[in-house]
Amino acid sequence: GFDAEDLEGIAGELAAAGSAAPLPVLAVVGRPNVGKSTLVNRILGRREAVVQDQPGVTRDRVTYEANWAGRRFKLVDTGGWEQDVLGLDASVAAQAEFAIQAADAVVFVVDSKVGATDTDEAVVKLLRRAGKPVVLCANKVDGPTGEADAAMLWNLGLGEPHPVSSLHGRGTGDLLDAILDVLPEAPQQTFGAGGIGGPRRIALIGRPNVGKSSMLNKVAKEDRVVVNEQAGTTRDPVDELIELGGKQWMFVDTAGIRRKVHLQEGADYYASLRTAAALEKAECAVVLIDVSESISVQDTRIISMAVDAGRCVVIAYNKWDTLDDERRFYLEREIERDLVQVQWAPRVNVSARTGRHMEKLVPAIETALAGWETRVPTGKLNSFLGELVAAHPHPIRGGKQPRILFGTQAGTKPPRFVLFASGFIEAGYRRFIERRLREEFGFEGTPIQISVRVRE
Numbered sequence: 065g066f067d068a069e070d071l072e073g074i075a076g077e078l079a080a081a082g083s084a085a086p087l088p089v090l091a092v093v094g095r096p097n098v099g100k101s102t103l104v105n106r107i108l109g110r111r112e113a114v115v116q117d118q119p120g121v122t123r124d125r126v127t128y129e130a131n132w133a134g135r136r137f138k139l140v141d142t143g144g145w146e147q148d149v150l151g152l153d154a155s156v157a158a159q160a161e162f163a164i165q166a167a168d169a170v171v172f173v174v175d176s177k178v179g180a181t182d183t184d185e186a187v188v189k190l191l192r193r194a195g196k197p198v199v200l201c202a203n204k205v206d207g208p209t210g211e212a213d214a215a216m217l218w219n220l221g222l223g224e225p226h227p228v229s230s231l232h233g234r235g236t237g238d239l240l241d242a243i244l245d246v247l248p249e250a251p252q253q254t255f256g257a258g259g260i261g262g263p264r265r266i267a268l269i270g271r272p273n274v275g276k277s278s279m280l281n282k283v284a285k286e287d288r289v290v291v292n293e294q295a296g297t298t299r300d301p302v303d304e305l306i307e308l309g310g311k312q313w314m315f316v317d318t319a320g321i322r323r324k325v326h327l328q329e330g331a332d333y334y335a336s337l338r339t340a341a342a343l344e345k346a347e348c349a350v351v352l353i354d355v356s357e358s359i360s361v362q363d364t365r366i367i368s369m370a371v372d373a374g375r376c377v378v379i380a381y382n383k384w385d386t387l388d389d390e391r392r393f394y395l396e397r398e399i400e401r402d403l404v405q406v407q408w409a410p411r412v413n414v415s416a417r418t419g420r421h422m423e424k425l426v427p428a429i430e431t432a433l434a435g436w437e438t439r440v441p442t443g444k445l446n447s448f449l450g451e452l453v454a455a456h457p458h459p460i461r462g463g464k465q466p467r468i469l470f471g472t473q474a475g476t477k478p479p480r481f482v483l484f485a486s487g488f489i490e491a492g493y494r495r496f497i498e499r500r501l502r503e504e505f506g507f508e509g510t511p512i513q514i515s516v517r518v519r520e
């Protein structure tokens with residue numbers, strides 16, 4: 065059984081995992097080599113609790129969950145994104161663009177040893193225009209002698225430069241306090257804005273040329289787009305309200321789809337920025353795959369981004385009109401090989417060009433949203449877990465048999481489970497539990513998050 069200390073721990077765990085409120089987003093922006101990644105690692109410490117294993121998936125994470133002084137927020141490391149394919153200014157401008165679109169607050173990192181460069185000044189202009197709160201991090205102040213360099217950064221006009229050594233941790237606590245002062249409690253984009261029964265938020269994502277704008281035009285009935293002007297609500301003009309299947313849906317971040325930026329270099333980089341921004345706002349991601357070409361690493365990476373963001377997912381196999389029998393044969397093999405991670409996602413085989421099966425999109429989205437919101441009552445979950453553990457015990461390790469003692473669904477959107485165990489639960493066994501949860505309770509179209517708390 066559990067003693068008082070356990071119960072306290074459990075309560076804390078549930079409070080942390082169970083909050084269904086979406087988290088505010090903090091973006092870390094700055095030139096290469098100013099120390100953004102070092103700062104991100106410093107902020108995260110060893111706090112990353114939920115580790116999901118999905119073998120065979122390239123995972124380029126950009127969003128992390130962070131926790132400081134009991135406040136949880138999402139941390140976006142814009143530095144990890146293929147910087148070298150872009151010119152310096154373009155790369156930093158793209159980060160700023162992301163920060164403007166998707167973040168609730170920004171940490172702007174400057175190398176105080178180098179001082180403010182022209183690129184830094186340019187970013188300051190962009191950030192100012194965005195109107196989002198900005199905290200200035202004067203990094204690489206490793207000791208008291210660096211304080212003077214930090215003070216020089218008052219010139220940027222962003223307010224107080226916070227002297228920090230991300231490398232050694234000096235000043236990071238004060239920086240985080242300053243960040244939490246300006247970071248809103250709740251993100252700007254709240255799900256279902258417009259209240260209960262408000263339009264659900266859909267993102268059309270996929271690599272360039274899969275047919276996103278064609279699909280958008282198709283669902284919007286060839287550019288007949290309804291502009292939402294509901295009184296008293298501020299909506300992002302890049303989102304479009306579209307009627308489909310008798311209901312209204314908010315297609316988010318469509319400006320990025322309509323405004324086709326065709327860059328010779330760095331197009332992928334912009335595309336992934338746009339994808340990340342759209343996912344932040346969406347509840348459901350419709351991932352387009354171009355069936356006329358082989359499924360690529362870029363496709364699986366975009367799917368991983370949606371799964372990591374905790375959104376429900378529909379896979380739309382587009383350009384179905386181009387399929388011949390041979391390509392179809394290989395496509396099914398590719399799906400089995402590359403997309404096992406999202407076997408649970410509803411699938412539609414469509415043609416945005418001819419309109420084939422486009423009517424199946426809405427039911428698929430509704431299925432995914434329903435899975436995303438499914439809640440399993442604790443009693444039901446535990447009788448399921450009890451039977452499962454009795455019939456299929458965890459393998460014995462080092463003479464001991466770790467057991468699942470108790471579980472609860474801590475949240476939805478996506479479903480999150482916390483399991484309490486008497487010992488370390490192996491990844492394989494966790495996957496087994498996830499599979500059985502899906503068989504038992506559905507969860508079609510949604511990722512499931514399972515965290516295990518070990519009672520030592």
Ligand code: GDP
Nearest residue numbers: 095096097098099100101102143204229230231
């Ligand atoms: P990013 O490109 O902005 O993500 O920069 P990184 O985090 O990769 O850091 C670039 C270099 O600066 C690395 O060699 C870091 O070790 C170094 N660095 C980062 N923060 C500090 C700091 O506070 N002090 C010093 N002296 N070096 C730092």
Ligand code: GDP
Nearest residue numbers: 272273274275276277278382383384415416417
């Ligand atoms: P985006 O970059 O993802 O927005 O892709 P687009 O909508 O611009 O489409 C890229 C190209 O694929 C265009 O030439 C479209 O006409 C073509 N395309 C889009 N959907 C289909 C489809 O269902 N079938 C065929 N054959 N071509 C399509």
